[in-house]
Amino acid sequence: MAETHDILVIEHVSKQFYGVQALRDVSLRVGRAMIFGIVGPNGAGKTTLFNIVSGAYPPTSGFVIFEGKDITQLPAAETARLGIARTFQIVHSFRNMTVLDNVIVGCGHRVYGKVSRLASEYKTYEIRGKSMALLQMVGLAEHADTLAGKLPIAQQRRMEVARALALDPKLLLLDEPCAGLTYGETESLMDLVYKVRETGVTVVMVEHNMGVIMNLCDEVAVLDFGVKIAQGSPHEIAIDPRVIEAYLGKEA
């Protein structure tokens, strides 16, 4: 069904919440090892799309195909084990666990389904090494033993990236990774996203910061009121009249 070079194919996905049509017949293809951006005004359905891809809830109609496999109805824990990792728009840390333990939770994706291994100790030499390497990569190694809830938001966001990478994902979904970050923090997060892509991971990100989108993304899709109104390179998108209209309104 799907061409092999597309890691993620979304076909005619619609989602209705009671009376609200959050997504209407959205179709997308994301190629391997690219950074794909999703933009749109508030309430356009970007996070809904992420939730459907990651399995938080199924769409009302349509299909989600990941690596040629239909994952439309799979719950979040299953899609995670297949290799889809995500971060959240509002940080979702395990507040009373150390930063290291937060990352280790992600390392356990192969263990949680196996009853025989659940009783074994989690903090082995190997697991600790892998998690510390990830924390090193996001620049949080010296905070490994701090309780996650005590870190500032910018650092918790980085921790979420490290935690998501602990799944050894093929696809990483970043939901507004730069929200609430200062200019410097945004810069270093962008570097991090580049580094992640270098390792062969495909990145799909929702972002409001147009600077980030223009600099980082290979391709961008624009949603407005649940409908995909445009798709193309960042530069094509920036001059597309439909996009300008969605953001700035129609010229009188």
Add this chain to the structure above:
Amino acid sequence: MYYATVAITVGIFMMLTMGLNIITGYTGQVSLGHAAFFGIGAYTSALLSVKAGVPFWFALPLAGLITAAIGAILGAISTRLHDDSLAITTIGINFVVVSVFQYTQFFGGALGIGGIRYPSVFGHTLTKPEYLLVVVLCILLGIWFDRRLVRSWLGLALRAVGQNEEAAQSLGVPSARFKIAAFAIGTAYAGVAGSLYAHFMTFINARDFGFPTSISIISMAVFGGLGTLRGAILGSLALGLAPEVFRPLVNYRNLMYGALLVLMMRFQPSGLIGDGSFIWESRQRVTLRLYKPKAVSGGEK
């Protein structure tokens, strides 16, 4: 003898609080009906003893296992409920279980079950201090299991589900199965506590396992510090002993528990010695200050 009785009672509540700490503290599933499982354990053990003649030493682990099985079934309900609706449902479960015991002839009806045999070894009936030793051994086993749990993948997943279920799922944790596991483990503690209670009292009545008992257990867990084993131990010790130490308080036990719950929620939501509580944070600051010079001279970093 009096001291042994008090110690045994406190010990039984310690088992109950440790179990509730696994369900509510680690896994975040608020249960206001923990006494129901205390009752299920007690009735299981009593019936095994009175009707089937099973000796205490077999009835005790069986009560734990059977209660865990029932706990897992009722825990399965919790996977569809969250927060306040779960809390209210567990209260309901408590009342239903008590009613079943109270109005079913098989469970002795309003009279309860009497004539439960006190445990014996080779014909020697245990004295109270010897029974206390059995209780202490059960607690030690419970502590050992808890420590192993916290260091295991299972324990890590339970805490992840308790602190942020959505994030846990996004990291591959099938949260429903882990919640059921938490209920099974936590109610197993309650089942063992029930068995210890039944064979110590030799007479049980459904009223012993009502909603007020559930509130006592959660008060102990919250007072000590929900989510930590040390909190469960200290909370059950402090609130279990207080009415004995301050004798006039006995009649105001529920008033005291209720007032303490309100005060703790207002001023120390992490409990007396839980993570983030005033005492525990100060203790850590002091330890840091004591060890800091050493770390610097050692050139660590």
